[in-house]
Amino acid sequence: MKCLTIQTSQKWPRHLNKAHPNNLNRCCGRFRPNPETGFRSWGRNMFKSRLMMALIATTALMPTAGFAQSQAIPHEELGAIGTVAAVPADFYWPGANYDPAVPSPKSVLGYQIGEAITPHAQIIRYFEALAAYAPDQMKIFDYGRSWQGKRLIYAAIGSPEKIANLDAIQADAQKLADPRKLAAGEAEAIIARHPAVVWLAYSVHGDEIGPADSSLQLAYHLLAARGDPRMAEIKRNTLVIIVPIQNPDGRDRFISTNLNGTGMTPDGDPMSAERDQPWPGGRVNHMQFDLNRDWFALTQPETRGHTAAVLKYYPVVVVDSHEMGSDRSFFFPPESQPINPNVTSEQLALKNLLGQNNGRWFDQFGLPYFTRESYDLFYPGYGDGWPTAQGSIAMTFEQGSARGMLAKRSDGSKFAFRDTVKSQFVAVLSTIEVAARERGRFVRSFYDFRRTAIAEGKSEAVKSYILPTQTDQSNTDKLAALLSRQGIEVNRTTSNFTACGRTFAAGSFVVSAAQPAKRLIRNLLEPDTAMEANFVAEQQRRRRAGLGDQIYDVTGWSLPLLYNVEVVPCATDPAVTSQKASTAMIQPGQVINPDAKVAFVAASGSTATSRFMAKALQQGIALRTMAEAFTLEGKTYPAGSLVLARGENGADLNQKLASLVAETGAVLTGFDSSWVTNGPSLGSDKAIKLRNPRILLAWDSPTDRNSAGATRYVLERKFGVPVTPVRMRRLAGLPLSGYDVVILPDGEGSYGAALGEAGARNLRTFVQNGGVLISLGTATGWLADPDVDLIGLRREQATVTEAEAKGRLPEAKTKAGASGVDGVNFPDEATYKQAIVETSRDPTELDGAILRGETAKDHWLTAGIAPTLHMMVAGSDIYRPLTADVGDNVVRFAGPDQVKASGIVWDDIRKQLAFKPALAVQSRGRGYVVAFTIDPTYRGMADGLDSLVMNAIYFSAARARPVR
Numbered sequence: 001m002k003c004l005t006i007q008t009s010q011k012w013p014r015h016l017n018k019a020h021p022n023n024l025n026r027c028c029g030r031f032r033p034n035p036e037t038g039f040r041s042w043g044r045n046m047f048k049s050r051l052m053m054a055l056i057a058t059t060a061l062m063p064t065a066g067f068a069q070s071q072a073i074p075h076e077e078l079g080a081i082g083t084v085a086a087v088p089a090d091f092y093w094p095g096a097n098y099d100p101a102v103p104s105p106k107s108v109l110g111y112q113i114g115e116a117i118t119p120h121a122q123i124i125r126y127f128e129a130l131a132a133y134a135p136d137q138m139k140i141f142d143y144g145r146s147w148q149g150k151r152l153i154y155a156a157i158g159s160p161e162k163i164a165n166l167d168a169i170q171a172d173a174q175k176l177a178d179p180r181k182l183a184a185g186e187a188e189a190i191i192a193r194h195p196a197v198v199w200l201a202y203s204v205h206g207d208e209i210g211p212a213d214s215s216l217q218l219a220y221h222l223l224a225a226r227g228d229p230r231m232a233e234i235k236r237n238t239l240v241i242i243v244p245i246q247n248p249d250g251r252d253r254f255i256s257t258n259l260n261g262t263g264m265t266p267d268g269d270p271m272s273a274e275r276d277q278p279w280p281g282g283r284v285n286h287m288q289f290d291l292n293r294d295w296f297a298l299t300q301p302e303t304r305g306h307t308a309a310v311l312k313y314y315p316v317v318v319v320d321s322h323e324m325g326s327d328r329s330f331f332f333p334p335e336s337q338p339i340n341p342n343v344t345s346e347q348l349a350l351k352n353l354l355g356q357n358n359g360r361w362f363d364q365f366g367l368p369y370f371t372r373e374s375y376d377l378f379y380p381g382y383g384d385g386w387p388t389a390q391g392s393i394a395m396t397f398e399q400g401s402a403r404g405m406l407a408k409r410s411d412g413s414k415f416a417f418r419d420t421v422k423s424q425f426v427a428v429l430s431t432i433e434v435a436a437r438e439r440g441r442f443v444r445s446f447y448d449f450r451r452t453a454i455a456e457g458k459s460e461a462v463k464s465y466i467l468p469t470q471t472d473q474s475n476t477d478k479l480a481a482l483l484s485r486q487g488i489e490v491n492r493t494t495s496n497f498t499a500c501g502r503t504f505a506a507g508s509f510v511v512s513a514a515q516p517a518k519r520l521i522r523n524l525l526e527p528d529t530a531m532e533a534n535f536v537a538e539q540q541r542r543r544r545a546g547l548g549d550q551i552y553d554v555t556g557w558s559l560p561l562l563y564n565v566e567v568v569p570c571a572t573d574p575a576v577t578s579q580k581a582s583t584a585m586i587q588p589g590q591v592i593n594p595d596a597k598v599a600f601v602a603a604s605g606s607t608a609t610s611r612f613m614a615k616a617l618q619q620g621i622a623l624r625t626m627a628e629a630f631t632l633e634g635k636t637y638p639a640g641s642l643v644l645a646r647g648e649n650g651a652d653l654n655q656k657l658a659s660l661v662a663e664t665g666a667v668l669t670g671f672d673s674s675w676v677t678n679g680p681s682l683g684s685d686k687a688i689k690l691r692n693p694r695i696l697l698a699w700d701s702p703t704d705r706n707s708a709g710a711t712r713y714v715l716e717r718k719f720g721v722p723v724t725p726v727r728m729r730r731l732a733g734l735p736l737s738g739y740d741v742v743i744l745p746d747g748e749g750s751y752g753a754a755l756g757e758a759g760a761r762n763l764r765t766f767v768q769n770g771g772v773l774i775s776l777g778t779a780t781g782w783l784a785d786p787d788v789d790l791i792g793l794r795r796e797q798a799t800v801t802e803a804e805a806k807g808r809l810p811e812a813k814t815k816a817g818a819s820g821v822d823g824v825n826f827p828d829e830a831t832y833k834q835a836i837v838e839t840s841r842d843p844t845e846l847d848g849a850i851l852r853g854e855t856a857k858d859h860w861l862t863a864g865i866a867p868t869l870h871m872m873v874a875g876s877d878i879y880r881p882l883t884a885d886v887g888d889n890v891v892r893f894a895g896p897d898q899v900k901a902s903g904i905v906w907d908d909i910r911k912q913l914a915f916k917p918a919l920a921v922q923s924r925g926r927g928y929v930v931a932f933t934i935d936p937t938y939r940g941m942a943d944g945l946d947s948l949v950m951n952a953i954y955f956s957a958a959r960a961r962p963v964r
């Protein structure tokens, strides 16, 4: 669920690819472009063709051949596209004097930075050219590969002494990061010698193009600039690490679209094809994730590799360079509220110092900027929030994007791509300048952050978090691994122990708060992270005044809730024998009694069992799900448990099972007899045969790209289940008999407009004939539309208060013969205000909070699912439950006093959501409609709901009776 419209100018989600309504009506100072052409200072003979530059850049053999003298091309001659003005060599730094021996961007790429948007391969090429020229001052490291296999790199740039001693610098950083390991006096010695490591990460959103190009100019400047007086101190005191492109798949997708849409010259019209990105747009990575939300969930290769690299160096300053809507100027910190309570006052003070220096340079260059608006510092999954929680001074920079080579603001003024590159360049150089000047303070601040964290962890009320052994051990193990990967010490106990009045089994995990990562631990393991009271009060006031809130992103993210794993906060830090937890996301499972003669059983309730189910069915293993609980050899297995009969399977079963449990983490127990003493027998018709379903996932607009991508990610990457993504425009007319399951992800546009009556009819027929239709989030709103009526749920309007109902006017009807409507008196202002309350409105939108749900005890759809679930809920969709004659509400929100688990949930919403459905199922003909009113695959991070999604697919498909 999402809001589809932005309610006020104050609320504007980070980096949305839209023009911001607050038009600042400014352009870039002394580099003010000509309003007619976008360019001012350069003659036509200096104009260049982007295509030619791109061709030269991609041939790689003769970088300067043929192009430098490019002439203006008469428009009636056939020529290349995208002619732009040449960028002068000192455009980025007036009077810059570059050492001609250092390979310039132009000598390698064939153009000056700012004359073209540089694709990923060329970024790598330029960095490699620099590193090859100055191997003693620059080294390149790979930290991973994108989904599409593109290299993810960082470059370390520093004095020869630093580059020769990167290992020693890393070792010092590790020591500062863990003051417990330092000998007396060692801290001071390290602080005296350690460089300020400045980490610069660029263009995490692929359509935020300027930052990555500015990283090329920065690397060149650091190695080649002569006569910049700041360079000596920067070389002496800093180690600069550049991650030039965090999201190569998204960037190259954007560049391809942009080039394809480009005509003779770049067109700044926001509606021009070069700037109007087709679904899914360039922002997201291949899997359509927003990587700038993933820093603690680590679902994507780009963030897994990046965070691991950051943890090697523990940089003292981090910049994550972004772009925003073209109407806005430039943002750098200090941030707006809310500020995460785990941020220290020293961190804020240093940010202020950095911001002030930025402001000084921007004033000098005549570049407009703003601070303390829009961009907060609350969610720890951002590229600034996560390093902040580790002790860095981490900042987001935001430049109004050209979104191409040329942009037109809504006031008609224009600016060029190079202008955006310049602002990023200036801001980042300013940041490095301060880090160099204040090296000692920044390094000490980092050390103090880590040191005080330990002390606070010892004295604060919660001194440890214990993860007991529990039903879904696979999710528990994964949570422990996820924390371990972030530099958090997690210990797996090797003996039973008692703490906080409770006995815990060996194998439980303990996370002590008395460690340097304490502030990240609080962020991730506490159920709730508080927003400042004055900020929350202001949001209340805004709601009452009918204004939108200023909350930027989700308000709850607690990992134990998202994983549905029990974590016990404990007032002591138990001393118990233990070993370091593994960083493997899946622990190998096992087959107990593998030579069993009759059958194997896997207990439901574990994500590993769901994983096993999917993989085993793909390998052709015959598998049944038990509709009810049963007892075998004294052990009771819950409903939904899986049974494999040896007689139904081939001779190679043992071999297959051995590799399957290793891969999936499932635990199977073999039995030599099928004699059940309680519940249905293994041979009963309540042992329902499972099928390997063929899954269609609706793709393309109007689905929400993040939801479509996350759903594909969850199925393909967490469970190994292939899906067929089918573009929406095919869905109304496509014969669906080739599929068992159709999934409609959460939408960001109208399903009704996209599918129409023909689409509804096609899906109705599909379900009638035995298909399973699964809707997520707002897709359910379309199924519940009375004209579509694929499910009997109905979407609710906001509740009306008694005062509102009383104050409403009679309907303004004109009686026959009358010339106007009935007159009314307003005796006072209060009556007037009640009278103008809208007669119908949606419930107030949730920005993203975690709500508690309860599962139906005896329903096959929730068989094996925990009785209490935690669900990320965003948007404003609340549904009237199904009546018993129509279908079943198998997961419902908890009562009004229990429903809120984490985050901001306004009182009226809390009351209205109570007991409403989160998951409903309706049987239709030979098939089922399974409707989630929430998005259970949200950001791919809600592992606690994964088994429910798998049940919805597999258990429904097993019960449907398709026409064959």
Ligand SMILES: [Zn+2]
Residues within 6 Å of the ligand: 014, 015, 204, 205, 208, 292, 322, 323
């Ligand atoms: Zn961004």
